[in-house]
Amino acid sequence: MRRIRPPRFRDRWYDVTDFGAVGDDATDCTAAIRTAIETCHRHGGGHVVVPAGNFRTGAIHLLSRVDLHLAAGSRLAFSQDPAAYLPVVATRYEGTECYNYSPFVYAYGQRDIAVTGGGVLDGRADDTHWWDWTGGPPPNESPDKTLLIQMAADGVPVKERVFGAGHYLRPNLLQFNRCTNVLLDGITVKDSPMWNIHPVLCRNVTIRDVVVDSPNGPNNDGIDPESCTDVLIERCTISTGDDCIAFKSGKDADGRRVNVPTRYAVVRDCEMADGNGGVTAGSETSGGIMDIFVRDCTMSSPRLERAIRIKSNPDRGGTIANIDVRRVTVGQAADSVIEIVLNYANVTTGAYPPDVHGISISQLTAAAAPRALNLLGLPDDPLRDIRLYDCRFDAMSEENVIQDVEGLRLDQVWINGTRADN
Template structure:
């Protein structure tokens, strides 16, 4: 194995050299990736089964909902869901129309089915998301405003159809809580992190009314057998789709249209097991898909990884990252497989992104990416960094190793690679195989990396294998 790279490394189009002129790597090129990752994909998919629902149908208009974009339909939606659940499950149908509502809480064996032309238009009033519920806010558990669509501890739940969940967040509703003149979320975020660091019980970490921690658009917490199919989600206060501590999750054919808001991640599985994300179209103000597992002390307390996930046949436009791990990595992110995705936008900063720091910790391993096509990216096509938020010291250095990226093609980006380990915590075993980067305008940066392998890698038409 090559010695750790302890100096800034620059990969030029004509070859690979260290900043001081020494040769990077050496020896024969490694063999192509074997069949083991594909076998793992097959095994994961064999365990993922979308829930099935009885052939019972409950039209929300029969419970008093009116799609006139004016009537408060919260009680009607709740009554329909409760009736469906009480009868043993089925489908709660929202026909075409604009339905104003507050928090919608799903129950076991219920599919919330939005017909084409149906729109749930969520209230701007924070009181519509009370009482507080158990949640995770940026990787830390607390009690806070309910997500707009929420479930806790339920089994066999779904949101399906061709309709829309419209969070209606904008610069004067929800997004204004992120900064600027008080009141804003800053003091509450600081308080929550202090509570977690000091071991304050979750039941005593109560926010909600009078506080400014933004809710998710959709969060399923500690649920099993989850399906999101065909819907459009739009303009969330923060993360759009956020399954937490769930098992057997399918997100299929979903459109995330939320490119303008702060922290508007598209799909963020956090501490989830057996996840399939396929045929989705995502444009966000932050990461398109981000695997997470809790933050700092609280993430280590819960200590549940995101593990066994497949992302395939998705399209990403705007976003800070196309497929991302982090930055909340304290419980670990492992066994993530990305296949046959397309990404392109002048506002897509990075295609593949892994980010953590030595306060977060966690193991990030066995990330396998194949056949991703990138048209345009605005920063590094591939970024793996351990100095996220400019934090370079801490007691919990992440363990990042076993990252394989094969058959990635990039038509245009400033930089192909931005790989930044730390002096005492190098990245390990990063393998690029059959990758091509064109129209690269800036030198690549590599610091503190052990076992970087470039096999049939081309930058601006020149092969840069080591």
């Protein structure tokens, strides 16, 4: 925590309406916002202000020393036209590097950047824009995903993995790539094409008082730090169509090529509702995920499948270790309260078995769920050193599933009123 400090900005303010932006929910403000950011950056930095109103825009690229400040009552309404996110930029798609449509708010290699204020970033994705790329007849992302994974496996240089126009890999709503000193504060994000907030290979990231309201879309993870160091996520409220917070570190061959873990992260005082997992590690674990601390969070929804989830498989590999969870209150979950599995996507054999050990969960309470624990290692790759202390699980309707686990310790753990210590 001593290392994590949000950036500071000069007391200079640049209103986008002074550069031609109009908040009438009709005018394309892309050029005006871009000019405001470039002017602020050129003059030494400060705050680019989006005032109250509805501002239509395409891709926004942040530059060093610039805070994009969304005033209360403001809304950035992002274009539903994929052409608004060209030319392609360097990005990661589900843990694999490539060139693709620009994330809606994007920065690459910048320092001291922020998106702050009480406004809304509305991705405007729906069943006929972006989300329809996930299945069924063309447009369909599946062939492009297969091609990208094969390119990575074959060692095709990243600069040759070019997608974008004519392809169907969905962009993130916010992605900061290889940036230092990043702040997201107070904003609301909603309806992203896929992952909402995605810091990649960043250092010193603060995400606080953010609302993620994106419960209906596919792969709509809330906050996904990937291959990042020194991350604080606090006082956020998250409801998504996938994992609420998911720590990641690259996928398969490409994750091993880059080989940068996510390490030293704190999640505290957050509230999770809908989602496949409340706080998750994986499934993109190839670079490793270590030293993650979760404190004082609440999680509950009929559509929250799991509270704490770790997922990988022998194709992904990586070390997942030193995960420490304390004082989590779970109201309702739709599947297992705690799930740690090494057979993600039904893959049980491969050359890169993950190393999962050192998982500690204490003072967790759950009011209702099908089961408390789903712990699945593999015969040749067991889960190791998992400890639950002072936890209570009530109204569990099914038995725990525990296979191929070494060093499981249950200490003062109660399930349906019965002490389950070993």
